[in-house]
Amino acid sequence: MAFKKPHLQAWGYFLMALMALLVALLAALASRAAALENQLITAAVLALIALGLVGLISVTVVPFLARRVRREWRGARISFKVNREGLIYFGVTVLIGLSAVNTGNNLLFIVLSTMLASIVVSGVASRITLTGLQLSIDFPERIFARQGSLATIRLANRKRWLPSFSICVEPALQKGPCIAFGRIYFPFLPASSTQRRRLELVFERRGKYSQASIRVSTRFPFGFITKWVERPHPRELVVFPSIEPVDSFFEILPLISGEFESYLKGRGMDLYALRDYAVTDSARTIHWKASARAESLKVKEFAREDERRLVLIFDARTDGLPMPDLSRFERAVSLCACLADHFFNEGADLSYLREDGTLLEGTTEETLDEIFTELALVEMSPGPSRLIDQVESLPPGEKDSFKIVFTLRERGTLPTRLWESSHVLFIREGPSSPGNPAPIS
DSSP: OOOOSSSHHHHOOOOOOOOEEHHHHHHHHHHHHHHTTTTTHHHHHHHHHHHHHHHHHHHHHHHHHHHTTTHHHOOOOOOOEOOOHHHHHHHHHHHHHHHHHOOHHHHHHHHHHHHHHHHHHHHHHHHHHHHTEEEHHHHHOOBTSOOOOOEEEEEEOOOOOOOOOEEEEEEOOOOSSBBBOOOEEEEEEEEEEEEEEEEEESSSOOEEEEEEEEEEETTTTTEEEEEEEEEEEEEEEEEEEOOOOOEEEEEHHHHHHHHHHHHHHEEEEEEEEEEEEOOOOOOGBBBBHHHHHHHHHHEEEEOTTTTTEEEEEOBBTTTOOOOOOOOHHHHHEEEEEEEEHHHHHHTOEEEEEEEEEEEOOOOHHHHHHHHHHHHOOOBBOOOOOOHHHHTSSSSSSHTTEEEEEEEETTTTTTOOHHHHHHEEEEEGOOOTTSSOOOOOO
């Protein structure tokens, strides 16, 4: 028999195997009847026919059908755990089996066979439920520590005809910081369908999180056994520092904003402000109309050509000093992220100086995300501070920009030229908060 399509060929072989096994069964029954009638030669021939048909099917058809078994059935490593209900059920099954053997009661044997069949059905049904499933999770682009964010989990049933029941999805156990979330339950997943669930994530600490696999489990159909399979789903997330304004943010923001605006005064073309004349001012900068109204000389101040340029510098080296309280360091990281977010939204040309002396600069959301990533992964480390070398390595146009410096150095160790163009925050002098979590490394 020839079949053009592979699946029709498989069905053809299956039907032929089924008919051959049926003939083998009839031959075996006829062999038994012949043996009872003392027709030993006929019984032997019929028995050989039955064995030959079974052997032929096992050698030819079974390997062909086994090669066509779906990959999920062959490669899925399904683990299981017997639940409390299952232990009770198995214990009752053993007792009934012992009673049936000791008493020889046919009714007990029927009950025992039914209970054993239920165990087999439970194993097959749960395995079918777990096969043919495809899982994916979409995380938001930005995730901040201690702030809720929504992810979307999609579970698809790729089986053409069979649905799946009572599916639970949860992260697999692993070492290190992982992407943890609660158990998601799918009561019914029809064939060839996809369902979505909203997933709320809250990370208490900044840093890098990873997840290698997701566990998909079920207790269908009777709840005797919990079976699960771990689906590979490698994913890494960088959780940004919290940008929730803290008390210190509201305390220093007016001061930094005032220094920033004052530093913007220069010799550009746009008028910035009017002030009283000084002997060092040029006569070309005198505003004659305003001077006449005020009856005193007034000088025009102009905005700088490179106004609104701001450089963030975070010096995480201890400079040979003892490690400070970790909560102070974490508050400084969060404060730096708050300032970056604030001045970016204010339209400043924001830059961030990395430890290796390279500069992150730009006016797009991607630049802000890169700054948040640098702050998410920064760690306090021993060793000499490279703050001065970093500032000296800035491009000539950035050396004159206004800087906000976070440093673990002590007060009085910074050069005057850095003070003149910067607002310096000493991390060791910041407030300590025991409830502020440590970073994820």
